[in-house]
Amino acid sequence: MNIGTITTTPFTDQKPGTSGLRKAVTVFQKPHYLENFVQSIFNSLEGYEGKTLVLGGDGRYYNRQAIQTILKMAAANGIGRILVGCDGILSTPAASCIIRKEEAIGGIILSASHNPGGPNGDFGVKYNISNGGPAPEKVTGAIFENSKTIDSYQILEAADINIDRPGSFKLGTTSVEVIDPVEPYLKLMESLFDFDRLQQLLTSGKFRMCMDSLHAVTGPYARAIFEKRLGAVEGTVINGTPLEDFGGGHPDPNLVYAKGLVDILFGEDAPDFGAASDGDGDRNMILGRNFFVTPSDSLAILTANAHLVPGYSQGLAGVARSMPTSAAVDRVAEKLGIECYETPTGWKFFGNLLDAGKATLCGEESFGTGSNHIREKDGLWAVLFWLNILAVRSESVEDIVRKHWETYGRNFYSRYDYEAVDKERATELMERLRSMVSDMKGTQYGSYQVDYADDFSYTDPVDGSISSKQGIRIGFTDGSRIVFRLSGTGTKGATLRVYLESYQPDKAKQDVDTQKALASLISLADEIAQIRKFTEREAPTVIT
Ligand code: G1P
Numbered sequence: 001m002n003i004g005t006i007t008t009t010p011f012t013d014q015k016p017g018t019s020g021l022r023k024a025v026t027v028f029q030k031p032h033y034l035e036n037f038v039q040s041i042f043n044s045l046e047g048y049e050g051k052t053l054v055l056g057g058d059g060r061y062y063n064r065q066a067i068q069t070i071l072k073m074a075a076a077n078g079i080g081r082i083l084v085g086c087d088g089i090l091s092t093p094a095a096s097c098i099i100r101k102e103e104a105i106g107g108i109i110l111s112a113s114h115n116p117g118g119p120n121g122d123f124g125v126k127y128n129i130s131n132g133g134p135a136p137e138k139v140t141g142a143i144f145e146n147s148k149t150i151d152s153y154q155i156l157e158a159a160d161i162n163i164d165r166p167g168s169f170k171l172g173t174t175s176v177e178v179i180d181p182v183e184p185y186l187k188l189m190e191s192l193f194d195f196d197r198l199q200q201l202l203t204s205g206k207f208r209m210c211m212d213s214l215h216a217v218t219g220p221y222a223r224a225i226f227e228k229r230l231g232a233v234e235g236t237v238i239n240g241t242p243l244e245d246f247g248g249g250h251p252d253p254n255l256v257y258a259k260g261l262v263d264i265l266f267g268e269d270a271p272d273f274g275a276a277s278d279g280d281g282d283r284n285m286i287l288g289r290n291f292f293v294t295p296s297d298s299l300a301i302l303t304a305n306a307h308l309v310p311g312y313s314q315g316l317a318g319v320a321r322s323m324p325t326s327a328a329v330d331r332v333a334e335k336l337g338i339e340c341y342e343t344p345t346g347w348k349f350f351g352n353l354l355d356a357g358k359a360t361l362c363g364e365e366s367f368g369t370g371s372n373h374i375r376e377k378d379g380l381w382a383v384l385f386w387l388n389i390l391a392v393r394s395e396s397v398e399d400i401v402r403k404h405w406e407t408y409g410r411n412f413y414s415r416y417d418y419e420a421v422d423k424e425r426a427t428e429l430m431e432r433l434r435s436m437v438s439d440m441k442g443t444q445y446g447s448y449q450v451d452y453a454d455d456f457s458y459t460d461p462v463d464g465s466i467s468s469k470q471g472i473r474i475g476f477t478d479g480s481r482i483v484f485r486l487s488g489t490g491t492k493g494a495t496l497r498v499y500l501e502s503y504q505p506d507k508a509k510q511d512v513d514t515q516k517a518l519a520s521l522i523s524l525a526d527e528i529a530q531i532r533k534f535t536e537r538e539a540p541t542v543i544t
């Protein structure tokens with residue numbers, strides 16, 4: 001066995017963002033770039049020698065090459081056993097599931113989530129810790145510190161491992177197991193949901209669904225679960241073969257990028273239920289026939305109906321949502337008499353709450369929902385949860401949502417994204433807002449009066465750590481709210497996100513188009529933040 005120690009020099013831009021290190025593929029292809037970051041991960045860990053590491057990715061361009069490099073580096077660094085998904089495939093939720101089940105020290109997941117792939121697209125590396133969740137800030141901070149001073153990395157000189165089919169190999173003294181990426185995940189889903197009932201629903205001939213995997217990682221999972229295991233007709237899963245460039249698409253399950261699915265669900269003879277997932281399988285979009293369920297509403301509805309689902313029928317310890325997510329779930333939590341936590345954006349903030357048994361369900365407005373079954377958000381889990389509710393209630397998606405609004409009121413919600421705008425100008429916009437918020441309380445803007453305004457800061461109730469500067473919140477006395485923050489996952493310039501929300505308890509006023517319901521708030525957002533001036537954009541790139 002020959003371990004090479006390769007001399008290198010640091011890169012200055014290896015600070016992990018909201019979800020790992022994301023860069024253009026061409027950046028990752030620079031000599032030593034990937035290796036430096038991976039070695040920085042190992043350098044920041046303690047006591048990993050001889051332990052198990054989970055490795056896989058969303059199948060995007062550069063996945064296979066990166067896997068071979070990381071296998072050899074992990075072996076050279078003394079990892080005892082590496083579990084790698086067949087074909088290099090592991091969805092983010094499946095990786096989280098396997099880390100937990102195998103009591104691994106952690107996992108390296110290769111994904112840039114919903115960002116486009118291919119030679120001109122993005123690539124990413126995330127490190128997840130032993131609870132199966134994204135590395136918390138103290139770990140990502142340590143990785144970044146290491147990346148700034150790194151001067152060498154370790155790599156085994158060895159031939160590539162065949163990852164095309166399951167099998168066991170040795171790399172030096174390290175065992176490498178190429179595993180079925182689906183089976184452990186399917187088992188976990190079977191333990192949570194009523195698969196007999198789901199099978200009856202999907203084979204009844206009275207219910208049709210369409211799952212769009214957007215040529216990303218969930219294809220093999222969705223086919224195995226919906227078509228093979230639950231008996232849905234072949235063709236239920238569309239775009240089910242993972243492609244290195246996602247077929248040229250943008251693997252983000254929203255109304256803009258999953259347009260094919262939207263056209264099916266809003267077209268003639270539409271199926272009863274539609275869903276899509278993103279590049280690495282942790283996001284979900286839920287559609288009914290001619291009906292879109294906002295992710296914030298979805299979280300609230302799953303919470304309100306959790307008692308119908310076997311894995312959650314014992315009751316929920318609490319729920320958690322990210323700050324920009326609408327307050328729809330807060331109202332359900334209040335009625336159930338359980339705690340509702342408000343965390344900064346990013347799944348990593350849910351980890352402590354889940355570990356401490358303070359929250360059972362969590363969600364973000366950005367099409368992410370999940371629970372304590374793993375420590376990541378989970379796209380197919382959300383789809384199965386909805387199917388389980390639909391099977392028990394025998395009502396349409398639209399009816400379920402409308403009844404929910406009737407009971408709890410409706411939170412109109414929309415997010416405006418201004419992508420790839422000038423970074424300096426976007427930072428100026430945020431700085432200006434930051435300087436304004438401290439004395440905004442009480443200010444009247446037309447019919448809106450500011451109830452509170454701040455730059456969101458979060459104190460973790462479990463470990464006391466403080467995360468500040470998490471986004472500007474401006475709440476009004478009528479329950480509506482505007483939130484501004486800059487994305488932590490973009491790779492070009494800056495992305496400004498503006499989150500708009502208003503509350504309507506009156507059933508007679510709930511059947512209004514969201515953009516119409518939010519129109520005055522939208523123009524107020526521009527008035528307050530001068531969005532058009534700072535972004536030099538007349539309109540957002542994406543509205544969800
Ligand atoms: C975005 C979403 C956030 C999500 C993250 C990773 O981060 O807004 O909710 O956790 O992707 O999927 P952002 O780009 O806003 O920092």
Ligand code: ZN
Pocket residue numbers: 092113114278279280281282283
């Ligand atoms: Zn994702």
